[in-house]
Amino acid sequence: MNLAEEMSRLARQAKAASRSLAKLSTAEKNACLLAMANALEEHGPAIQRANELDMAAGTQAGLTGAMLDRLKLDEKRIASIAKGLRDVAALPDPVGRILDERLRPNGLKLQKMTTPIGVVVIIYESRPNVTADAAGLCFKSGNATILRGGKEALNSNRAIAEVLVSAGRGQLAAFSEHAIQVVPTIDREAIQELLSLTQYVDVCMPRGGESLIRAVAECSKVPVIKHFKGVCHVFVDADADLKMAEEIVMNAKVQRPAVCNAMETLLIDRALAPAFLPVIANRLSEKNVELRVDQEARELLNGQDSISNTQTRIKLASEQDWFNEYNDYILNVRLVEGVQQAIDHINYYGSAHSDSIVTRNEARAKQFLAEVDSAAVYWNASTRFTDGGEFGMGAEIGISTDKVGARGPMGLDELTTYKWIGIGNGQVRS
Amino acid sequence: MNLAEEMSRLARQAKAASRSLAKLSTAEKNACLLAMANALEEHGPAIQRANELDMAAGTQAGLTGAMLDRLKLDEKRIASIAKGLRDVAALPDPVGRILDERLRPNGLKLQKMTTPIGVVVIIYESRPNVTADAAGLCFKSGNATILRGGKEALNSNRAIAEVLVSAGRGQLAAFSEHAIQVVPTIDREAIQELLSLTQYVDVCMPRGGESLIRAVAECSKVPVIKHFKGVCHVFVDADADLKMAEEIVMNAKVQRPAVCNAMETLLIDRALAPAFLPVIANRLSEKNVELRVDQEARELLNGQDSISNTQTRIKLASEQDWFNEYNDYILNVRLVEGVQQAIDHINYYGSAHSDSIVTRNEARAKQFLAEVDSAAVYWNASTRFTDGGEFGMGAEIGISTDKVGARGPMGLDELTTYKWIGIGNGQVRS
Numbered sequence: 001m002n003l004a005e006e007m008s009r010l011a012r013q014a015k016a017a018s019r020s021l022a023k024l025s026t027a028e029k030n031a032c033l034l035a036m037a038n039a040l041e042e043h044g045p046a047i048q049r050a051n052e053l054d055m056a057a058g059t060q061a062g063l064t065g066a067m068l069d070r071l072k073l074d075e076k077r078i079a080s081i082a083k084g085l086r087d088v089a090a091l092p093d094p095v096g097r098i099l100d101e102r103l104r105p106n107g108l109k110l111q112k113m114t115t116p117i118g119v120v121v122i123i124y125e126s127r128p129n130v131t132a133d134a135a136g137l138c139f140k141s142g143n144a145t146i147l148r149g150g151k152e153a154l155n156s157n158r159a160i161a162e163v164l165v166s167a168g169r170g171q172l173a174a175f176s177e178h179a180i181q182v183v184p185t186i187d188r189e190a191i192q193e194l195l196s197l198t199q200y201v202d203v204c205m206p207r208g209g210e211s212l213i214r215a216v217a218e219c220s221k222v223p224v225i226k227h228f229k230g231v232c233h234v235f236v237d238a239d240a241d242l243k244m245a246e247e248i249v250m251n252a253k254v255q256r257p258a259v260c261n262a263m264e265t266l267l268i269d270r271a272l273a274p275a276f277l278p279v280i281a282n283r284l285s286e287k288n289v290e291l292r293v294d295q296e297a298r299e300l301l302n303g304q305d306s307i308s309n310t311q312t313r314i315k316l317a318s319e320q321d322w323f324n325e326y327n328d329y330i331l332n333v334r335l336v337e338g339v340q341q342a343i344d345h346i347n348y349y350g351s352a353h354s355d356s357i358v359t360r361n362e363a364r365a366k367q368f369l370a371e372v373d374s375a376a377v378y379w380n381a382s383t384r385f386t387d388g389g390e391f392g393m394g395a396e397i398g399i400s401t402d403k404v405g406a407r408g409p410m411g412l413d414e415l416t417t418y419k420w421i422g423i424g425n426g427q428v429r430s
Numbered sequence: 431m432n433l434a435e436e437m438s439r440l441a442r443q444a445k446a447a448s449r450s451l452a453k454l455s456t457a458e459k460n461a462c463l464l465a466m467a468n469a470l471e472e473h474g475p476a477i478q479r480a481n482e483l484d485m486a487a488g489t490q491a492g493l494t495g496a497m498l499d500r501l502k503l504d505e506k507r508i509a510s511i512a513k514g515l516r517d518v519a520a521l522p523d524p525v526g527r528i529l530d531e532r533l534r535p536n537g538l539k540l541q542k543m544t545t546p547i548g549v550v551v552i553i554y555e556s557r558p559n560v561t562a563d564a565a566g567l568c569f570k571s572g573n574a575t576i577l578r579g580g581k582e583a584l585n586s587n588r589a590i591a592e593v594l595v596s597a598g599r600g601q602l603a604a605f606s607e608h609a610i611q612v613v614p615t616i617d618r619e620a621i622q623e624l625l626s627l628t629q630y631v632d633v634c635m636p637r638g639g640e641s642l643i644r645a646v647a648e649c650s651k652v653p654v655i656k657h658f659k660g661v662c663h664v665f666v667d668a669d670a671d672l673k674m675a676e677e678i679v680m681n682a683k684v685q686r687p688a689v690c691n692a693m694e695t696l697l698i699d700r701a702l703a704p705a706f707l708p709v710i711a712n713r714l715s716e717k718n719v720e721l722r723v724d725q726e727a728r729e730l731l732n733g734q735d736s737i738s739n740t741q742t743r744i745k746l747a748s749e750q751d752w753f754n755e756y757n758d759y760i761l762n763v764r765l766v767e768g769v770q771q772a773i774d775h776i777n778y779y780g781s782a783h784s785d786s787i788v789t790r791n792e793a794r795a796k797q798f799l800a801e802v803d804s805a806a807v808y809w810n811a812s813t814r815f816t817d818g819g820e821f822g823m824g825a826e827i828g829i830s831t832d833k834v835g836a837r838g839p840m841g842l843d844e845l846t847t848y849k850w851i852g853i854g855n856g857q858v859r860s
Contacts, residue, residue, distance in 0.1 A: 019777065023801065102822055108811055110821060117833050118803070202833045223653060223834035244856040251858035347449065356852075369851050371453065373548070381538055381854030390859065391540060391850070392532055403547050403632050403847040404653035404835040417833040420821070421799050422786075424811030426674040428681035429820065 003185070007193035010146060010181055011200035014119040017176035018144040022116050024174065026093040029140055032168045032175060033089035037082040039167035040132065040160070044078045050159035051128065058152045070126045071153055081132045081160075084395065088136045091394040094412040095142045109423045114416040116142030118202035121194055122397075123148045123216055125208040128156035134205075135164055135180045137397045141415035144179050146194065146201070151186035158182050195220035203405070207398050210325070225410070227375075227401040229325040230260030230353040232383040235342040235368065237359030238269040242276055244380060245358040249280055251382040252356065254287045258327045260399065261354045261376075261386040265322060265332040267342045273300055273335050284331060285313055292317035293333040300335075322349040339364045343371045350374060352401040354383040375401050375408040433615070437623035440576060440611055441630035444549040447606035448574040452546050454604065456523040459570055462598045462605060463519035467512040469597035470562065470590070474508045480589035481558065488582045500556045501583055511562045511590075514825065518566045521824040524842040525572045539853045544846040546572030548632035551624060552827075553578045553646055555638040558586035564635075565594055565610045567827045571845035574609050576624065576631070581616035588612050625650035633835070637828050640755070655840070657805075657831040659755040660690030661781040662813040665772040665798065667789030668699040672706055674810060675788040679710055681812040682786065684717045688757045690829065691784045691806075691816040695752060695762040697772045703730055703765050714761060715743055722747035723763040730765075752779040769794045773801045780804060782831040784813040805831050805838040 001009070024032075040047070051073040058068055100112035120143045122134045131147055138145040149157040161182045168175035183190050195204055195216070204224045206216040217224045234252050236245045252263035268276055277300055281291060291314045293301065301314055317332050322345070324332070336342045339357070346355050356378035357368040365379040376386040386409060388396025393411025400406045406414035431439070454462075470477070481503040488498055530542035550573045552564040561577055568575040579587040591612045598605035613620050625634055625646070634654045636646040647654045664682050666675045682693035698706055707730055711721060721744045723731065731744055747762050752775070754762070766772045769787070776785050786808035787798040795809045806816040816839060818826025823841025830836045836844035 019801070019803075022803075104820070104822060108815060108820075115803075218651075221648075223832070225834065241856070247856060247858050255859055369853075371449070373449075373452075373545075374849065376850040376852060378852040378854065381852050381857040382859050384859035385538060385852055385857070386850075390534070390538075392534060402653070404655065407847055408850045417837055419804065420806040420816075420838045422806060422808040422811050422815055423799075424808065426671070426677060427811040427815065428677050429685055429812050429814035 003187060003189055004193050006185070007190055008197060010183065011119065011194060011197040013178035014144040014146050014181060015200040017178035018116065018118045018142075020174060020176050021139070021142045021144055021179055022095075024142065024172075028172055028174070029093070029142075030089040032171045033085050033136060033140065035167040035171035036132075036136070036164045037085040037089075039163050040078055040082045040085070043163045044075055047078060047156065047159045047163065048073055048075075050155040053155045054153055061152070063152060067126060067152075071128065071156070073128055073156055077129065081129050084129075084133050085136045088140050088395055088412075091140065091412055093140070094416045099418055106427050107425065108427045111421045111423070112418050113421055114413070115419050117415060117417045119144050119146065119200055120415065121146045121148065121201055121204040121222070123191060123204065123206040123208075123212070124150070125212065126150040126153050128153045128160060130207065131157045131160045131182070132164065133395070134397055135161065137395055137412060137415060139179060141412050143415060144176075146181050146183060148183040148191060148194070154186055158184070191216065192219045195222050198222050205398050223405065225398070225400045225402055225405050227260065227351070227353060227399050229351045230262070231264045231323065231325050231349065231351040232261055232353050233265045233267055233346050233350060233355040234263050234383065235267040235336070235339070235346070235355070235357045236269065236272060236276060237339060237357055237361060237364055238271040239361040239364070240272060240276075240358040241360060242279070245276065246280055246283060248356065248358055248380070248382050250283055250287070252384055253284065253289060253331050254329070255384060257329055260325070261383050262327070263331065263383055264324060264326055265334065265349070267334050267336050267345060269342075270296070270335045270337055273297065277301065277333070281314075288313070288329055290315070290330045291333050292321045292330065294335060296335045297333050325351070339367055343368060346372050346374070353399070354378070354386040356381060356383050375399070433617060433619055434623050436615070437620055438627060440613065441549065441624060441627040443608035444574040444576050444611060445630040447608040448546065448548045448572075450604060450606050451569070451572045451574055451609055452525075454572065454602075458602055458604070459523070459572075460519040462601045463515050463566060463570060465597040465601035466562075466566070466594045467515040467519075469593050470508055470512045470515070473593045474505055477508060477586065477589045477593065478503055478505070480585040483585045484583055491582070493582060497556060497582070501558065501586070503558055503586055507559065511559050514559075514563050515566045518570050518825055518842075521570065521842055523570070524846045529848055536857050537855065538857045541851045541853075542848050543851055544843070545849050547845060547847050549574050549576065549630055550845065551576045551578065551631055551634040551652070553621060553634065553636040553638075553642070554580070555642065556580040556583050558583045558590060560637065561587045561590045561612070562594060563825070564827055565591065567825055567842060567845060569609060571842050573845060574606070576611050576613060578613040578621060578624070584612075584616055588614070621646065622649045625652050628652050635828055653835065655828070655830045655832055655835050657690065657781070657783060657829050659781045660692070660783040661694045661753065661755050661779065662691055662783050663695045663697055663776045663780060663785045664693050664813065665697040665766070665769070665776070665785070665787045666699065666702060666706060667769060667787055667791060667794055668701040669791040669794070670702060670706070670788040671790060672709070675706065676710055676713060678786065678788055678810070678812050680713055680717070682814055683714065683719060683761050684759065685814060687759055689814075690755070691814050692757070693761065693813050694755055695764065695779070697764050697766050697775060698727075699772075700726070700765045700767055703727065707731065707763070711744075718759055719743070720745070720760045721763050722751045722760065724765060726765045727763050755781070769797055773798060776802050776804070783829070784808070784816040786811060786813050805829070
């Protein structure tokens with residue numbers, strides 16, 4: 001069987017499985033999730049053996065220590081994956097919710113009801129925990145999953161999926177063996193084949209670095225829900241509470257700089273800069289944050305004795321820097337002339353992910369909230385809150401900066417679509 | 431300027447216009463829509479002169495009478511377009527609705543609020559009224575539009591768009607001249623260029639025949655919301671009210687056969703076929719509907735004297751016929767063994783558009799409503815109701831059979847996306 005045939009078979013099987021998944025009751029799905037969690041722990045040693053094959057190959061292939069660490073599955077990590085499935089079992093079923101209901105003058109009752117999407121392809125990088133997390137969320141929302149993890153994690157991913165499917169089938173006769181499938185090859189062409197099968201695959205959600213996501217978006221014929229990167233901003237308005245601004249800026253930058261909702265660029269109203277910039281620059285330098293600043297900010301900082309010892313950590317920002325997602329202890333700083341310039345900067349250089357204004361001025365806050373065209377916009381809060389858990393979604397399959405389909409953090413609800421149900425008593429159209 | 435540069439300029443202008451459109455108040459938008467409606471009537475003669483150029487070129491190019499009729503704009507049609515804009519002005523503003531609201535334990539208040547999508551490309555065939563209808567709906571929902579109608583209607587479309595923009599600018603200084611733009615060339619490559627500009631264009635909605643829509647979906651790098659075709663079914667269950675089933679079948683097939691929500695295939699429970707099939711075959715033959723039937727239905731019909739005079743209108747259906755959208759006085763008929771076979775037939779051969787079950791049996795109705803994977807599923811009602819007007823949306827920009835983004839009829843609400851707004855008092859993440 002060639003690659004195209006193999007991918008077609010995989011996708012066709014997933015579509016058939018999605019029909020039977022859509023029929024499962026909430027209780028059936030939850031029982032399967034709990035059985036999967038137990039089986040992961042029970043078969044932990046087998047999963048670890050598969051993982052050791054990946055670790056050995058990875059070491060030989062020269063993966064970095066950080067990459068090997070992401071790849072590794074130990075007992076604690078497996079327990080944490082199992083806990084994740086139990087948490088998903090405890091969440092409300094997202095299928096069958098009535099989003100809208102209307103009774104037409106002719107007596108036809110219309111209901112807009114959530115349904116599973118169908119077949120979801122997840123493409124991700126090395127962490128094998130995504131295999132179980134994504135499969136669990138897709139299963140709870142009634143979707144069949146096709147998983148394509150990093151090539152260095154293939155053995156681990158297959159072992160996890162086998163345990164999940166086997167536990168599901170042990171729990172429930174109606175559980176399809178194709179509900180959760182791992183692409184059995186590391187051939188990159190497999191992705192392109194799979195994402196051309198619009199008759200079977202309903203959506204693709206890539207997770208990982210920008211280059212992976214761009215490659216997927218570029219080749220896919222099926223809808224892709226994604227975010228390329230997180231170039232997030234905090235704008236400190238002229239009427240900001242300075243202490244609040246300090247805490248939000250520090251949290252958005254240094255609490256966890258490697259994640260997509262961390263701040264990359266700080267915008268400060270020019271009027272406030274003399275009072276705020278030296279203070280925040282000092283605090284940031286204590287955390288070894290490199291600043292890339294505009295000319296005006298540099299002049300202001302140069303005039304300050306107190307930060308002269310941190311001069312080596314201050315550079316002039318290049319035009320490209322404003323577009324950068326550093327995921328590191330680096331921060332762009334620009335002074336702006338009021339809220340409109342801040343909004344324009346964000347809409348031009350940003351990635352439509354998460355942006356925040358710090359101000360006591362309600363009119364300017366409302367303008368910022370209305371005009372910044374991002375998935376999540378905050379007033380007096382850190383950008384770091386853009387996260388399924390923080391939003392109360394219970395779990396997250398990813399974050400979207402798209403405008404068609406889900407936007408912002410995606411939990412179980414965002415793994416559903418809807419259909420319209422019309423209940424009549426013989427209505428015909430005149 | 432070459433084509434790529436020209437399309438890039440068009441799209442960039444649209445994106446800039448979308449920023450200013452998003453700021454308009456409901457009153458400002460409605461005043462512009464009413465001014466546009468008045469201007470269309472006032473400048474009717476100029477629009478008709480432009481239309482006459484298209485009509486003359488179309489006649490010379492050998493367009494059929496039906497195509498020329500679709501192309502024609504007379505005073506009555508222009509009045510009807512103007513009325514459409516006034517109707518849109520009267521509809522509620524879809525922007526700024528709160529879809530969800532949650533207060534997190536840390537005091538952060540989250541609101542999921544509807545916003546405009548941004549830049550919407552509409553690609554359509556010859557009817558020039560779509561130019562104003564689509565522009566009006568997009569404008570009311572705060573989106574900038576780029577319109578690409580049929581090449582035979584270019585003069586008409588440009589004339590309409592000019593009147594709309596000029597009226598908008600006359601009414602409101604903040605109205606951007608790029609809020610509504612017509613692609614100024616009939617070069618087909620323009621579409622491909624435009625739909626590669628993911629940094630400016632947010633969504634494309636093609637309207638027209640399957641080949642147009644497939645071509646757009648195939649080449650587009652931006653999300654496309656679409657339906658390829660409407661292969662709609664009515665399933666007459668064993669427990670159907672026969673008189674109701676007759677009326678629904680006749681309405682779904684012959685009330686307007688050329689539209690996408692008309693029925694193409696009738697499925698009848700085998701148990702009911704002897705009582706129902708001859709009756710409905712007779713009624714359909716009175717309306718000159720050709721039947722393409724399975725072997726079993728043919729044998730049943732052959733045994734009936736009463737319809738022997740209509741034999742020439744009954745053929746055996748081919749495998750391909752079950753996939754066909756006839757948009758004509760032709761109907762497939764198949765006998766099935768119960769509701770599950772009907773559901774399986776629809777999910778395999780259908781187009782996920784609109785399907786109906788006629789039955790008094792609640793359990794089977796619920797199974798059908800749950801398992802038929804279509805945008806609209808009916809119980810005891812005609813498939814013909816899948817329509818923005820019939821759904822109470824006031825107006826319709828199209829119908830979607832997609833699962834990412836809007837599904838079913840699309841009105842103003844379906845021309846919006848959402849953003850998350852987080853309002854805090856200094857919250858940071860721990």
